[in-house]
Amino acid sequence: DTAVSQTPKYLVTQMGNDKSIKCEQNLGHDTMYWYKQDSKKFLKIMFSYNNKELIINETVPNRFSPKSPDKAHLNLHINSLELGDSAVYFCASSHANEKLFFGSGTQLSVL
Amino acid sequence: GNSVTQMEGPVTLSEEAFLTINCTYTATGYPSLFWYVQYPGEGLQLLLKATKADDKGSNKGFEATYRKETTSFHLEKGSVQVSDSAVYFCALRGWSNDYKLSFGAGTTVTVRA
Numbered sequence: 255d256t257a258v259s260q261t262p263k264y265l266v267t268q269m270g271n272d273k274s275i276k277c278e279q280n281l282g283h284d285t286m287y288w289y290k291q292d293s294k295k296f297l298k299i300m301f302s303y304n305n306k307e308l309i310i311n312e313t314v315p316n317r318f319s320p321k322s323p324d325k326a327h328l329n330l331h332i333n334s335l336e337l338g339d340s341a342v343y344f345c346a347s348s349h350a351n352e353k354l355f356f357g358s359g360t361q362l363s364v365l
Numbered sequence: 366g367n368s369v370t371q372m373e374g375p376v377t378l379s380e381e382a383f384l385t386i387n388c389t390y391t392a393t394g395y396p397s398l399f400w401y402v403q404y405p406g407e408g409l410q411l412l413l414k415a416t417k418a419d420d421k422g423s424n425k426g427f428e429a430t431y432r433k434e435t436t437s438f439h440l441e442k443g444s445v446q447v448s449d450s451a452v453y454f455c456a457l458r459g460w461s462n463d464y465k466l467s468f469g470a471g472t473t474v475t476v477r478a
Contacts, residue, residue: 296471297409299467309464310465357408358407
């Protein structure tokens with residue numbers, strides 16, 4: 255009965271590969287987010303969707319592409335992975351712009 | 366643009382000590398302010414919030430008061446426990462229709478028994 259679940263929890267891959275991280279929320283929220291947390295714990299928003307519409311698109315390489323098939327899902331696809339993409343990626347959801355509920359994170363390691 | 370500056374860590378305390386984590390912000394208008402906490406291996410969760418000047422947010426023994434005159438939202442707890450060991454993030458939302466939450470750099474707190 256996890257509220258915001260993301261898979262996989264750990265992802266180890268080689269440079270140049272393409273990978274996806276999936277996120278699902280069962281809270282009935284209309285807004286979902288992707289955040290990136292670097293090794294120093296700094297947290298930065300990447301994307302946000304409200305009712306399947308992209309509302310926040312920060313300065314992120316276009317190798318990163320979010321996809322929201324429905325309000326309960328927001329997946330993140332990353333092409334041509336680079337060493338600097340290594341981080342923990344957090345999915346989150348909210349009702350409108352109320353408090354955020356976070357998933358437990360996906361630790362991505364690019365070798 | 367909006368930004369949040371919080372005290373750098375790490376902070377190490379003994380159990381029952383007093384904890385303060387400073388947070389100041391830069392924003393136009395009347396932002397809403399938050400503290401989120403991240404326990405080891407988990408995602409962030411909301412600890413407390415304040416939406417207007419002089420509001421005090423409180424939860425689990427933690428408190429923070431929205432001070433517009435000093436643009437601050439310092440987090441305090443009078444007597445910490447080992448279970449309070451976590452990373453604490455100050456955050457800001459710029460205005461009522463803004464979906465973007467800007468986070469501070471996070472402060473790692475370790476409480477020793």
